[in-house]
Amino acid sequence: MMVHFRKRLNLEIIGRINEQIVKHPIESKQKEKEDEQSQEEDKEPPNQGKLLLDATVAPADIRYPTDINLLNQARVQTEKIIDALYEQVKAQFPKKPRTYRLQARTAYLVITKQRQPNRKKLRKAIRQQLGYVRRNLGHIDSLVSAGALLSELSQHLYRSLLVVSEVFRQQQWMYDQRCHRIDDRIVSLTQPHVRPIVRGKAGTPVEFGAKLSVSCVDGKVFLDHLSWDNFNESGDLPTQVELFKTRFGHYPESVYVDQIYRHRRNRAYCRNLGIRITAPPLGRPVADDGAAVRKQSLEDAKIRNQIEGKFGQAKRRFRLDCVMTKLAHTSETAIAITFLVMNLESLLKRLVFFCFSLLMFCWQLLVLPSGKQLFTFSSLSWLFPSRQSKCYPLPLYLPLSA
Numbered sequence: 001m002m003v004h005f006r007k008r009l010n011l012e013i014i015g016r017i018n019e020q021i022v023k024h025p026i027e028s029k030q031k032e033k034e035d036e037q038s039q040e041e042d043k044e045p046p047n048q049g050k051l052l053l054d055a056t057v058a059p060a061d062i063r064y065p066t067d068i069n070l071l072n073q074a075r076v077q078t079e080k081i082i083d084a085l086y087e088q089v090k091a092q093f094p095k096k097p098r099t100y101r102l103q104a105r106t107a108y109l110v111i112t113k114q115r116q117p118n119r120k121k122l123r124k125a126i127r128q129q130l131g132y133v134r135r136n137l138g139h140i141d142s143l144v145s146a147g148a149l150l151s152e153l154s155q156h157l158y159r160s161l162l163v164v165s166e167v168f169r170q171q172q173w174m175y176d177q178r179c180h181r182i183d184d185r186i187v188s189l190t191q192p193h194v195r196p197i198v199r200g201k202a203g204t205p206v207e208f209g210a211k212l213s214v215s216c217v218d219g220k221v222f223l224d225h226l227s228w229d230n231f232n233e234s235g236d237l238p239t240q241v242e243l244f245k246t247r248f249g250h251y252p253e254s255v256y257v258d259q260i261y262r263h264r265r266n267r268a269y270c271r272n273l274g275i276r277i278t279a280p281p282l283g284r285p286v287a288d289d290g291a292a293v294r295k296q297s298l299e300d301a302k303i304r305n306q307i308e309g310k311f312g313q314a315k316r317r318f319r320l321d322c323v324m325t326k327l328a329h330t331s332e333t334a335i336a337i338t339f340l341v342m343n344l345e346s347l348l349k350r351l352v353f354f355c356f357s358l359l360m361f362c363w364q365l366l367v368l369p370s371g372k373q374l375f376t377f378s379s380l381s382w383l384f385p386s387r388q389s390k391c392y393p394l395p396l397y398l399p400l401s402a
Contacts, residue, residue, distance in 0.1 A: 006333060011226065014336040019247055022220040022343050044250075047274055051244050051252035052216040052307040053261065055233035056315075058335050059209040060194045061324045065187035067180075068122065071129035071171055072108045073189050074164040075101075078136035081157050085140065085148040092146050097139040104132040126175060133168050163192045184229075193328040197230050209323060210335060215240045216307040217248075219346055221314075221339045226332055234261045238269050251275055256304040278304065314338055 063069070079099050086096050111117055111125040140161070144150060150158060163186065170182050186192045187208055197207045213225035213236045224240050225231075237257065245251050254276040257266075262279035270277040278300035280293050315321035318338045325331045 006330065009333050009337075010329065011223070011332055011336050014333065014340055015223065018222065018336075018340045018343060021340070021347070022217075022222075023247060047251045047253045049217060049244070049248065049250070049252045050254055050256060050303065051241065052256045052304055053214070053233075053237060053240055054216075054258065054304075054307045054311070055211060055213045055236075056311045057197050057199065057207040057209050057211050058320050058323050058331075059207050060188070060191055060331065061322050062188040062191055062194060062208055065196075065208070067126055067171060067174070068108065068111060068129060070167055070187070070189070071126065071133060072104075074167050075104055075129060075132050075136065077157075077160040077164050077189065078133060078140065081153065081161055082136060082139050082143065084153055084157060085143040085150075088148040088152060089143060089146045093143075097142070099136055099139070100132060104129065123175075126171070130168070130172055130175060133164070134172075137165065137168065160189065163189050166192075191326055191328075193228050195228050195230065210331065212335065213240070214307065214310075214339070215244070216310055217244070217252075219306065220343050221307075221310050222247075223336055223339050226335065228328065232260070234263060234266060237261055237266045241269075241273070241275070254278065256300055256307075258304070310342065314342060318342065 079101050082097060082099060086093065107125060107128050111121060114121070117125075150161070153161070167186050167189065170185060174180060174182055185196060187196055188194050194208050197209065197211050199205060199207055210226055210228050211230060211233075212223060213231075213233050215222045215224050222243070224243060225233075225236050237255070241251065241255065251273050252275060255261075255270060256278045262277065264282075267277060267279065267282075278297075280297060285293070311320075318341065320335065320338050323331050323334055325334045
């Protein structure tokens with residue numbers, strides 16, 4: 001039953017729920033600013049608000065892929081498929097097709113137990129595993145020709161056969177071309193939708209999972225683009241700016257991005273809309289403006305740290321650093337729900353703080369002597385008038401009895 005409801009929650013539905021939850025608190029703040037300014041009906045609303053953009057990867061829960069491990073897993077799956085198909089045509093074949101599974105397993109263990117096998121040994125082992133997989137796929141074709149039905153296989157085995165065929169084609173092509181790159185490379189038999197995402201960062205130059213393009217407005221996070229293939233996030237800036245206008249009715253006043261977004265097309269797009277993009281001016285730097293530009297860049301970097309903190313919160317607290325779901329659409333739903341829960345937690349903190357503030361305000365009115373004021377409340381902080389203020393202990397029974 002839970003799987004039925006989970007399949008109905010796609011990215012679009014979760015995105016609309018997220019927007020409806022976040023929209024009202026942000027709109028109430030922006031309405032106050034709009035009321036202060038006298039606007040004509042025909043005039044476009046002025047740009048206001050800050051839009052923070054960045055991209056990250058949500059790594060999938062897969063084993064680190066190597067060519068020899070993938071081929072060994074493919075060989076094991078083909079052996080299971082041969083066993084299942086042979087049961088259908090056992091009467092026509094006196095003996096089961098020979099698969100050399102023990103020799104293949106031994107050859108695999110010989111290379112994997114070496115700490116650092118050289119390139120020549122590794123290439124020889126890959127050639128051996130390719131030969132075993134090629135032989136097994138030939139046996140599968142002969143069994144099908146003899147009358148075995150692929151439709152009788154379980155859904156898991158049939159899916160594995162399709163994935164193994166593609167893995168064999170990719171590995172054979174890379175072996176012949178003596179390279180380690182191919183388009184749409186499969187790195188996991190259980191999750192064939194996962195692709196390697198080259199990030200170039202220290203420690204994790206390549207990540208395996210879904211790439212996300214995220215926007216952050218007033219501490220609220222929106223998932224704007226999710227793809228299992230690698231993409232350049234700088235091309236999403238115009239789309240994300242238009243989504244900002246769709247959600248809030250106006251363009252942002254400034255867009256805070258990192259270096260990859262600061263190319264000429266995005267600069268021209270923001271300049272035409274009157275949006276300030278956080279990028280130093282192009283051309284030769286002016287000596288007189290150097291200090292001002294550095295100061296502005298530092299202030300922009302401080303503001304942009306908020307979205308980096310959101311990524312850290314999602315990965316360290318909400319386990320976005322290891323997506324445990326296996327299917328593609330299930331993983332997409334789990335990733336989208338992660339950002340939805342983060343926004344709900346932010347709203348819950350505000351609600352708890354408001355209730356605590358109301359309780360403390362009532363305690364200040366009921367318990368403190370007249371004319372004494374221990375603290376005042378402003379926005380989301382408490383203001384203490386003086387460090388020498390006399391501290392009155394909080395009697396818990398009074399607010400409860402009141």
